[in-house]
Amino acid sequence: MIILKNIVLLILIICFINVLIPINVYSHKNTTQPDLASESAIVIDEKSGDILFEKNSKQEMYPASLTKIATAIYAIENGDLEELVTVSENARNTEGSRVYLEEGEQVPLKKLIQGLMINSGNDAGVAIAEHLSGSVENFASDLNKYLKETVGVDHTNFENPHGLFDSKHVxxxxxxxxxxxxxxxxxxxxxxxxxEEMEWIGESWETTIHNHHKLMGEIPYDGITGGKTGYVRQSGFTLATTAKREYLSVIVVTLNAQLQEDAYTDTINLLDYAFDNYQTAFISAGTHYNVGEDVYKVPDDLYYTHKVDNEVNEQIEEDGILEATDEGTDQVIKSFQLEMVENDDKSVATSAASTDDMERQKVSFFQHYLAEIVLVILLSVGCVGIYYRKNIVNLLTNFR
Known part of the structure; x- marks a missing residue:
């Protein structure tokens, strides 16, 4: 009898939830590409590098303070972060946004990088440049070489470390x-x-500096992981934004919006579009595939991006090229060259291939049908609640 009463109580709770919290079975997805005010923009998958949206993305533009992303990573990779940087008169007198460094002040390189990124300190940028390369001009040359040879970009020429206007700084x-x-x-x-913020204690300035990117606090948006702002009159408003939700990490860049509000509206619309429509697939390093008597392995973690609602087929060709194909259109989404396993390792690799493929199929099946499974469970609970709603009074009467 106690067990039956507990069952009835559980049914009551389910009914109560069913009444007060209706289940929204279908969620709206925006599949239409946004119409932007910014002159140029792009959305890429941070893991795969796949382009999810672009507008004039290869057009040369003035980036303003988005330049500081390049300065920061160059300084991190090429400098001693704990080394003290002595601020010059030239750095002290740099115009625009600053962290108010004083001539002769000594600041750790890491702190200057933080001031450069969080408070967009132009004076910090010049101090970093002079410390690493001796002058702003030498730094620009070193930075451009690094961006071309190490990062792999071909349409960038920076004349300074901060992004203040120069007609050749594109x-x-x-x-x-x-x-x-x-x-x-x-x-x-x-x-x-x-x-989002940092305590800044300098010789002439003590304060809490705040990241200027409004999506990191002032305009809440789920999933934001960072960002950088920029503005000079010639560049308009520029934004670089990183964000992550579940199976997708994205980078959004918008250039030359005439109004700050437009730059943020464009960025939000692009984030919504990406998260509504795309997800990243992952193939772990070491996964093996059999092709006749040959065995191929994945040398490094592989990523590709595909539409959320599209079925994807992964198939290995005889030459060891792994193709991810959209089953609906037969279009190749992305292809990867795998490494052939040496003869001595094939017996081990073959057994590993079977296990790896089975595990990946299980994960793929679970991920693909997770939404459907949850939906069936929720609908079942809802049906039970609706049925017992009509009979709950009789049930309670019978068990008194």
Whole structure:
């Protein structure tokens, strides 16, 4: 009898939830590409690098302070972060946004990078440049070489470390996205990029500096992991934004919006579009595939991005090329060259291939049908609640 009463109580709770919290079975997805006010923009998957949206993304533009993303990652990778930097008169007198450094002040390189990114300190940028390369001109040359040879961008020429206007100081939305993607692989950069505020104690300025990017607090948006703002009259308003939700991490860059509000509206619309429509698939390093008597393995973690509602087929070709294909259109989404396993290791690799493939199939099946499974459970609970709602009074009477 006690057990039956508990069952009835559980049914009552379910009915109560069913009445007060209706289940929204279908969620709205925005599949239409947004119409932007910004002159140039791009959205890329941070993991795969796949382009999810672009508008004039290869057009040369003035980036303003988005330049500081490049300066920061270059300084992190090429400087001694604990070394003291002596501030010059030239750095002290840099115009625009500052962290109010004083001539002769000594500041750790890491702190200057934080001031550069969080408070967009132009004076910190010049101090970093002079410390690493001797002058702003030499630093620009070193930075451009680094961006081309190490990061791999081809349409960027920076004349300074901060982005104050120079007619030759140009880049593209695509290049800024690629620079950000590269930088986000570095833990320190990633940590600084997501800092909303920091206590700043200098010789002439003690305060709490705040990240200027409004989506990191002032305009809440779920999933934001960092960002950088920029503005000079010639560049308009520029934004670089990183964000992550579940199976997707994205980088959004917008250039030359005439109004600050437009830059944020464009960024939000692009984030919504990406999260509504795309997800990242992952193939772990070491996964093996059999092709006749040959065995191929995945050398490094592989990523590709596809539409949320599209079925994807992964197939290995005879030459060891793994193709991810959209089953609906037969279009190849992305292809990867795998490594052939040496003869001595094939017996081990073959058994590993079977296990790896089975595990990946299980994960793929679970991820693909998770929403449907949850939906069936919720609908079942709802049906039970509706049925017993009509009979609950009789049930309670019978068990008194």
């Amino acid at each position: 880049t593209t939305a695509k290049d800024i996205a690629e620079i950000t993607k590269y930088a986000m692989k570095n833990k320190l950069f990633k940590d600084i990029n997501q800092m």
